[in-house]
Amino acid sequence: MPSQPPSTASKPLIAEALADYAARFTYDAIPTVVRDRAKHLMLDAIGIALASTRYDFAKRALAASTELGSGTSQVIGMDAQLALRDAILMNGVLIHGLDYDDTHARGVIHATASVLPTVMAVAADTRASGKDLLSAYVLGMEIATRLASVAKGGFHQVGFHPTGLIGAFSSALVTAKLQNQSAAQMAMAQGIALSMASGNLEFLQDGAWTKRLHPGWAGVAGVTAATYARHGFIGPRAVYEGRFGLYNSHLGERAQDCDLGLATADLGQVWELTQVAVKPLPACHFTHACADSAIALHERAEFDIAQIKRIRALVPAEVIGIVCEPVANKRRPQNSYDAQFSIPYAVASGLLRGRFGLAEQEADALKAADVLALAAKVDYEADPDSGFPRHYSGEVIVELNDGREFRHREAINRGAADRPLSNADIVNKFMENTALVVSAARAEQIRELILNVDSGVDALTFSRSLVARA
Structure with a gap:
C-alpha cells in the first residue's frame, strides 16, 4: 500500500x-x-x-x-x-x-x-x-x-x-x-x-x-x-x-x-x-561500461571480427528496458538518439571502430553495414554482479566460431564517483567540445569566465558573455 x-x-x-x-x-x-x-x-x-x-x-x-x-x-x-x-x-x-x-x-x-x-x-x-x-x-x-x-x-x-x-x-x-x-x-x-x-x-x-x-x-x-x-x-x-x-x-x-x-x-x-x-562518452550512462568494454577488446586485438559468432552484453537488470529493448530497434538505430540508448550499437561500434563518440552517431555512421551486421549479433543478459545504482557496471563477452571466448568487464563505469574524471579531464573535454564551434582563444576566455564565476563577475555579465561571438 x-x-x-x-x-x-x-x-x-x-x-x-x-x-x-x-x-x-x-x-x-x-x-x-x-x-x-x-x-x-x-x-x-x-x-x-x-x-x-x-x-x-x-x-x-x-x-x-x-x-x-x-x-x-x-x-x-x-x-x-x-x-x-x-x-x-x-x-x-x-x-x-x-x-x-x-x-x-x-x-x-x-x-x-x-x-x-x-x-x-x-x-x-x-x-x-x-x-x-x-x-x-x-x-x-x-x-x-x-x-x-x-x-x-x-x-x-x-x-x-x-x-x-x-x-x-x-x-x-x-x-x-x-x-x-x-x-x-x-x-x-x-x-x-x-x-x-x-x-x-x-x-x-x-x-x-x-x-x-x-x-x-x-x-x-x-x-x-x-x-x-x-x-x-x-x-x-x-x-x-x-x-x-x-x-x-x-x-x-x-x-x-x-x-x-x-x-x-x-x-x-x-x-x-x-x-x-561526468560522462566520458556522449550517450546514455547505462551504455558506458559495455561500450568501454568493447573498446578495450578492440584495442587488445586478440581475435578477428569476422570470426565472431555471438556477443553477450551484461548490463544491470534495471536498465534493460532502457538500453536493450525493444531489441530490433536497438540493433538498428534510426538516429543519433536511438544510438545513444543502444547497447547493441554501442558494443558493435566499440568492437569494430574502437570508438563510440559523436562521429559514430552521425547519420552515415549509423548506416554502416559492417556495424549493423555486428550489432545484430549482440544479445543482452542481466549482470549478476551489477553494482547498480552506485555503479553502472557492464561486461562484453565475445564468442567465436571456433569456441573461443574473450571478455572484458568494467565493474565501475569510467567517470563514476569512485572512478571520477579529474577537473583537468573536464577541462580537456570542454576544449574538445568547444573546438567544434569556437576558436581556441574564445574557448579559453569562456573557460576562465566560468572557473572564476565567484571572483567578482555579476550574473548578468556572466550570461551575456556566453552568447554567440566570433
Whole structure:
C-alpha cells in the first residue's frame, strides 16, 4: 500500500525541511573543494551546450522558441534573446541535447541540465552576483540529487524521467532562493511544482527528441511555481510523502521501496555534488561500461571480427528496458538518439571502430553495414554482479566460431564517483567540445569566465558573455 504522510508533530514535512535549509544556505557554507568541482561541472555543461549549437535539433528548438516571443534572457552560444522561461527551456535543450551531460548515479538524474539553466536565467534577471549564482547552483544540485535518490531508480521502471520530474522541485527552490523568498514561500513553491513536474520515457521506443526538452521544461515549471508562490498562491503541503504526493502518485506500489529519509539526509554535511559523474562518452550512462568494454577488446586485438559468432552484453537488470529493448530497434538505430540508448550499437561500434563518440552517431555512421551486421549479433543478459545504482557496471563477452571466448568487464563505469574524471579531464573535454564551434582563444576566455564565476563577475555579465561571438 502507498505510504501515508508522517505525523507533522514529530518532524517537519520534507518540503518544509528543504525550504528551511535553502533559506539558510550561504556561499560560505560550501567547502572550497565543492565550489571548485561545481565550477567544473558548470564548465562541462556549457561546453556541451556550445557543441550542441551546431546540430539540427538545436536550430529547430531555437526556431520554435523564437516564434514564441523575444525577451532579454540569453541563450548559450546563440545570437538570440528570449523570454526568461523560454531561455531556460532552450538552454536545457542545449546542455542535455547530446546526452553528454553529468549524471548523479544513485539518483539516476541529470541534475545540472535543469538546475544550471534556471540559475543562470534567474540570477541574471535578479541582478545577482556570481557568488550567488554558484551558491544557488550548488543548492539545486544538493536538493535534486537527494530527491531523486529517494526513488532508488524506480521512476525509470514506470516510465518517468527523473531529470524532468525532480528538476521541477529543485528549480523551484533555487528560483525562490534567488528571489529572496521566505522559507514558507519556498515550501509552497514545491507544492505548486507538484502539479507541473513531468517527463515521459516513451522516446525510448523510437528515438524521439522529447527527452531533450525535459530538463529545461523542469526549469520552466520551477520558475513558474516559485513566482506563483511569491505572490501568495497556495499549493499542497505534503508534497513528497502525501497520499498523492510525488512518490505515491508516480511510483504506485513501488513507493513502498522509497527511502524518504534520503531527501534530507546529511544536508550541509555530505555533499552529493561530489558524487556526480561526468560522462566520458556522449550517450546514455547505462551504455558506458559495455561500450568501454568493447573498446578495450578492440584495442587488445586478440581475435578477428569476422570470426565472431555471438556477443553477450551484461548490463544491470534495471536498465534493460532502457538500453536493450525493444531489441530490433536497438540493433538498428534510426538516429543519433536511438544510438545513444543502444547497447547493441554501442558494443558493435566499440568492437569494430574502437570508438563510440559523436562521429559514430552521425547519420552515415549509423548506416554502416559492417556495424549493423555486428550489432545484430549482440544479445543482452542481466549482470549478476551489477553494482547498480552506485555503479553502472557492464561486461562484453565475445564468442567465436571456433569456441573461443574473450571478455572484458568494467565493474565501475569510467567517470563514476569512485572512478571520477579529474577537473583537468573536464577541462580537456570542454576544449574538445568547444573546438567544434569556437576558436581556441574564445574557448579559453569562456573557460576562465566560468572557473572564476565567484571572483567578482555579476550574473548578468556572466550570461551575456556566453552568447554567440566570433
